[in-house]
Amino acid sequence: MSGVLTVAELCQHIRLLFDSDELLRMCFVKGEVSGVSLYPSGHLYFTLKDSSHQIACVMFRQEHQGLKFKLKEGMKVTAAGRVSIFSGRSQYQLIVQDLNPDGVGELYLAFLELKEKLEKEGLFDPARKRPIPFFPKTVGIVTSLQGAALHDMISIIQRRNSAIQILISPSPVQGQDAPGNLIAALKRLQSFPDVEVILLARGGGSLEDLWSFNDENLAREIFQCRVPVISGVGHETDFTIADFAADKRAPTPSAAAELISPLQKDLQQQLMQLAQRLNRSMERKIQEKELQRLDYLQQQLDRAYQNKLKISAMKLDSLREKLEALSPYGILNRGYVLVTAAGKTIKTAEKALEKKRGTLIFADGTVEALFQKSSSEKNSRQQFVQGNFFS
Amino acid sequence: MNEFSYESTIQKLEELVKKLESGDLPLEESLQAYEKGKQFIALCSEKLKEAQEKLQVVVQKENGSLEAAPFQFEKTQD
Numbered sequence: 255m256s257g258v259l260t261v262a263e264l265c266q267h268i269r270l271l272f273d274s275d276e277l278l279r280m281c282f283v284k285g286e287v288s289g290v291s292l293y294p295s296g297h298l299y300f301t302l303k304d305s306s307h308q309i310a311c312v313m314f315r316q317e318h319q320g321l322k323f324k325l326k327e328g329m330k331v332t333a334a335g336r337v338s339i340f341s342g343r344s345q346y347q348l349i350v351q352d353l354n355p356d357g358v359g360e361l362y363l364a365f366l367e368l369k370e371k372l373e374k375e376g377l378f379d380p381a382r383k384r385p386i387p388f389f390p391k392t393v394g395i396v397t398s399l400q401g402a403a404l405h406d407m408i409s410i411i412q413r414r415n416s417a418i419q420i421l422i423s424p425s426p427v428q429g430q431d432a433p434g435n436l437i438a439a440l441k442r443l444q445s446f447p448d449v450e451v452i453l454l455a456r457g458g459g460s461l462e463d464l465w466s467f468n469d470e471n472l473a474r475e476i477f478q479c480r481v482p483v484i485s486g487v488g489h490e491t492d493f494t495i496a497d498f499a500a501d502k503r504a505p506t507p508s509a510a511a512e513l514i515s516p517l518q519k520d521l522q523q524q525l526m527q528l529a530q531r532l533n534r535s536m537e538r539k540i541q542e543k544e545l546q547r548l549d550y551l552q553q554q555l556d557r558a559y560q561n562k563l564k565i566s567a568m569k570l571d572s573l574r575e576k577l578e579a580l581s582p583y584g585i586l587n588r589g590y591v592l593v594t595a596a597g598k599t600i601k602t603a604e605k606a607l608e609k610k611r612g613t614l615i616f617a618d619g620t621v622e623a624l625f626q627k628s629s630s631e632k633n634s635r636q637q638f639v640q641g642n643f644f645s
Numbered sequence: 646m647n648e649f650s651y652e653s654t655i656q657k658l659e660e661l662v663k664k665l666e667s668g669d670l671p672l673e674e675s676l677q678a679y680e681k682g683k684q685f686i687a688l689c690s691e692k693l694k695e696a697q698e699k700l701q702v703v704v705q706k707e708n709g710s711l712e713a714a715p716f717q718f719e720k721t722q723d
Binding site: 387388389391405408412416417418419420421422423424439442443445446518521522524525528529531532535536538539540542543 | 650651652655658659661662665666668670672675676679682683686689690692693694699700701702703705711713716718
């Protein structure tokens with residue numbers, strides 16, 4: 255081939271060169287991801303770069319759908335694929351067939367190693383986890399002053415229970431110095447004797463952002479902390495070494511705040527109910543006792559009354575007997591007559607003659623009578639009576 | 646350790662009320678239990694009252710000693 259080439263001929267030649275090169279046909283490239291963009295066609299375009307170079311990459315639909323992670327900006331990856339020329343534009347690109355999150359892989363490995371080591375030492379032993387105080391007077395919070403997490407936690411605690419005091423011990427929550435600062439912040443809180451529980455918290459972020467919470471020394475500080483520590487790092491799906499070492503893991507900072515703040519109105523209600531029950535049972539007790547005493551007194555009273563009645567009845571009986579013994583009717587039954595006039599007993603003949611008329615009382619009734627002087631002188635002491643029955 | 650714990654005090658209070666409610670206690674002991682119950686309630690309601698300084702932050706003074714100071718969010722935030 256000599257002379258002048260067409261553009262197409264040149265491009266095809268270059269393409270052939272690329273396609274026949276063994277290295278370019280299958281290579282592994284390490285780099286940082288940037289400019290990720292998913293096209294409507296379903297193909298994924300991004301750039302792999304290091305400090306001085308970059309290469310355009312494409313990952314076709316069927317390949318990137320099998321990925322177990324979401325490709326993100328700044329991620330360090332190892333790509334497997336071939337380099338080819340898009341001949342129409344004379345641009346070469348890496349056609350990626352497989353991707354491995356390199357950085358993540360290393361971090362994850364380190365994470366697993368540390369987790370295993372501390373687990374063996376017993377730092378995560380469920381038996382050593384301390385109970386979380388149900389209603390702490392003072393809560394310590396270790397987090398960043400700049401994060402939304404602090405704001406969320408404070409408003410949750412204050413809304414749920416205004417009696418809880420909050421003591422904030424600020425610390426950066428990401429970056430190289432974060433673990434040391436977090437440890438120092440924990441230590442500072444422990445020097446306040448009022449602090450009953452500590453929330454170690456950070457809002458959501460990337461795996462690298464949360465990495466400070468996978469620090470070995472931080473885990474040890476949590477383990478030996480004077481009071482129980484609740485971790486609330488990242489989102490529900492994030493697990494850190496701090497979470498394992500903590501006495502309790504909350505899925506989020508807000509959840510951690512809720513764990514230590516029982517609703518005040520519930521507590522007040524519970525207390526009021528208990529006070530009511532206490533009073534009521536005591537009242538009942540006193541009432542029972544009083545009622546018993548009343549019962550006893552009533553019994554005694556009854557008994558005394560019955561006795562009194564019995565004695566009275568006996569007295570009455572004897573009086574009645576006496577009275578009956580004295581009754582004039584007893585005599586009348588034997589044939590005697592009682593002479594009366596104007597309601598008075600006439601005891602002498604003289605009086606009878608003086609009254610001229612009166613009433614004779616028999617056992618069975620009374621008779622009106624006129625009194626006359628007796629005709630027989632011999633029997634002058636006897637008065638004869640003439641009269642009619644009235645009764 | 647004689648630290649006051651809200652939860653355990655409430656538990657004691659519950660037990661005590663149950664005992665009183667069962668009516669098995671002699672009057673003398675009932676009275677004692679009642680007085681104790683009232684103490685528990687007073688302690689718990691004291692704790693339910695609002696705290697004075699609710700929000701504080703740990704600050705380190707120049708001599709290195711630690712101190713709790715009132716805390717407020719900076720207005721520039723959000």
